[in-house]
Amino acid sequence: MNKAIFIMGVSGCGKSTIGQLVSQRLKIPFFDGDDFHPQSNVAKMSSGVPLDDEDRYGWLVTLNKLAKKELQKSSCVIVCSALKQTYRDILSSDIKNQVKWFHLVGSFEQILERVNNRSNHFMPTDLLQSQFNTLEQPEDAFEVNIGLKPEEIVEIITEELKMKSEFGLFGLGVMGKSLSRNLAQKGFNISIFNREVKGTEENIAINFKNSHKELQTAQAFSDIEAFVNSLQTPRRIMLMVNAGKITDMVIEDLIPFLSDGDVLIDGGNSNYLDTKTRYDYLKEKNIHFIGVGVSGGEEGALKGPSIMPGGNKEIYNLVKPYLEKIAAKDANNAPCCTYVGEEGSGHFVKMVHNGIEYVEMQLLAEVYTIFKMIGYTPDRIADIFESWKLKANSYLLEITIDILRKKDGDDWLVNKIVDKAGNKGTGNWATIATAQLGAPSTLIATALFARFTSFYKEERIQASKNFNKEVLELKLNNDDVLNAYQFARIINHYQGIKLISEAGKAYKWQLNLSEIARIWTNGCIIRSNFMVQLISVLKEDDNILAHKKIINQVKSLKPSIKKVVANCILNELAVPCLSDSVNFFNAYFTANSSANIIQAQRDYFGAHTYQRTDDATGKFYHTNW
Incomplete structure (x- = not known):
């Protein structure tokens, strides 16, 4: 990658000499920053007046533009005093990863002697002290002592760049x-x-x-x-x-x-x-x-x-x-x-990403189970999923199609995989975080516990013998299942984003939810068409279930989720995340819930108090029950 090599230091430290030698050694262009001063700056310094920040600003911007232009073609060497960090920030603006700083360091006495021996330069020697006074030691520059011979300095610089x-x-x-x-x-x-x-x-x-x-x-x-x-x-x-x-x-x-x-x-x-x-x-x-x-x-x-x-x-x-x-x-x-x-907000957001991922995977597994009970082969289910791409495409849907089509001998490979799902911890952490923050991200916990349940393989085998499964008939068509799947996915994304939002408030993180959705539209496991839709939705409202477009979607999908979950329960088919999505939603849009009974119970045995519907002040009451 091309580099802008800035050689810096107070006037008289030998920047120009070293810069020219480095450019010759590396066979790249050389530029002396002094040659780019406007005439007004030259006149000011010639009269013995130090430049101020305003004088330098335009000059520094010009050198930054020069570096950007040269970097498009090759590396380059630019010598410039760059005495303050703010100057260096301007010089490296937008190209910071392509800039390498070398600071030529020497004592005042060393450099004063050099300045006194220098001819044809517009800066008087009495301005040298002002440069030392202005100098802010750079933290990100490689220091080289000017007491060394020029060829030794060049060797050190080129080795540093090379190695x-x-x-x-x-x-x-x-x-x-x-x-x-x-x-x-x-x-x-x-x-x-x-x-x-x-x-x-x-x-x-x-x-x-x-x-x-x-x-x-x-x-x-x-x-x-x-x-x-x-x-x-x-x-x-x-x-x-x-x-x-x-x-x-x-x-x-x-x-x-x-x-x-x-x-x-x-x-x-x-x-x-x-x-x-x-x-x-x-x-x-x-x-x-x-x-x-x-x-x-x-x-x-x-x-x-x-x-x-x-x-x-x-x-x-x-x-x-x-x-x-x-x-x-x-x-x-x-x-x-x-x-x-x-x-730790970056890792928190990744943790919630994985929580949403757990649910998306579980939902596809539940849909697969439904179609399997209906009697469809993995190939047939893959074909159905393929037809869903227009309305509900996602990375996880695509890989599930590939998985279902994979054969191993005369059978599908999926039929030979033991039904015990592992986890690496992020789902656990997300479940703990949602409890700690008081956010109702129930689906993440449900998906996690579904994996835990799957791990009790031997107990499940025995239980299947102890309890007879009553199978009636799954009266569902493909559109019913697709709509139920889409409904549950909306609830999943609502809950995951709500968890991130609540963390932002609790930890005082300044989070941009729309931007988080945007970076989840490609490269990640939960990328999907729906995630693309959420970019604009979240620009208008942090609560996606309050957005008019989402409200209309949920209304149209609600009959299907009720039908699918009811049929599955009647047929004793486990669909924990599909079930939880509609259970959560039923609680979510209930204006007056049964929590008044719970609060009364808490006051009865623990004197935890309660508020009254007929008192708008928010006062807390206790009753001697």
Whole structure:
């Protein structure tokens, strides 16, 4: 990837000389920032008056435009004093990931001697002290001592440019491998790391590098110190390791080799509360931490995942170019990656994404069960699902079609798979979070408990012998089932988005729900036509069930969900998520519920008090029952 190499420092430090030598060595264009000052600036400095920020602004913008123009063609060297951080921010605006800073450092006495020996320059020597006074030490620049010989300085700079990778990826599991290939394909110079176990797992990183052409320029490591030292500063290291204690162990292993301002990016399925704890812990050590949700599985990670980053927004900007470049693209070619919010919000949103995913998977499994009871073969069910694409297409629908059509010998493979569904924890966390926040995301819990129930295989086999199933007749057609499925999906998305909304309020995260829906339209597991619809819906109202279009959809679908669930119950067919969707909805649109009885009971045995319908003040009462 092309680089804008900025060589900075106070006047007289030798920027121009070194810059020209570096450009000659690298065979790339050279530009002296002083040549781009407007005449008014030159006149002001010639008269012995220091430039102020207003004088410099237009000049800095001009140099930024120059860098952008040159980067379209090749790398370039630009020398510029760039004494303040605000100046450097302007110079690197919109190209931060393509800028490399080198700071030429020397004492006042060293540089004063050089300035006094310099001829044909418009800046008087008495302005040198003002430059030292103005200088703000850069945190992200590579420092070089001007006491060295010019050829030694050039050698150091070129070696730094040649040897250092701009992004590191720690952990080469399934997702780590795919993401590293994705980064390399996008033109980033990366370092990759994986541990070795002598005698069993050796040369993992180097073998992986050698097996993929796009990783030819990547640096592969099994030594942590060498891996960290291979990266440009501030270092950007993405962790793709198992959530929990392993993540903490990896962080502790990295800390001794990190420097102030380095950035760790946790791309695993970490608990959002753990992310907050790690953020605070590393902040005390002057190391930045970004929690990033990544969805899309192995293929998505390689071709473009949906990415949900959370943390400090200013620090996110240091990694934004990399994450946005590797992300999937939406219908308007915008990256399916957006800054979600503060602290652990990125991992929270990914957790809820997985909760919605649990429900979507369970609903398709229940629909499959209905059609199977009717007597349809997997091929016939796949054909029905194929016909649903026009009205209810999604990634999960598409892969379920493929699954149902897969044969193994003379039978369908799905018939040979043991009906015990596992989980990796995010559904559990989402269920806990919805209880802690008091949000009624019942379907996520129901889908999770359906998986738990499936795991009691032996007990279920025995129970099927103890209790005779009474099967009548499923009086359902394909449209009934499709409409019920669509109804339940609307409720699922309402509940998931409501959970995110309630978390935003509770933790004071500034969340954009429409933008979250947008980055879920491609690259992730729950991408669907309905998610595309929700982008505009959520721009108008955080509550999708209050939107006129959704209200009309629910009204038209409601008869089908009642019919399907009733038939399934009468035929003793388990459809927990379909059932829960209509049960929740019945409670949701009941203006006066039975909760008054519960509140009376609470007051009876625990004196918990209650409010009265005939007192609008909201006063609480207690009765001696």
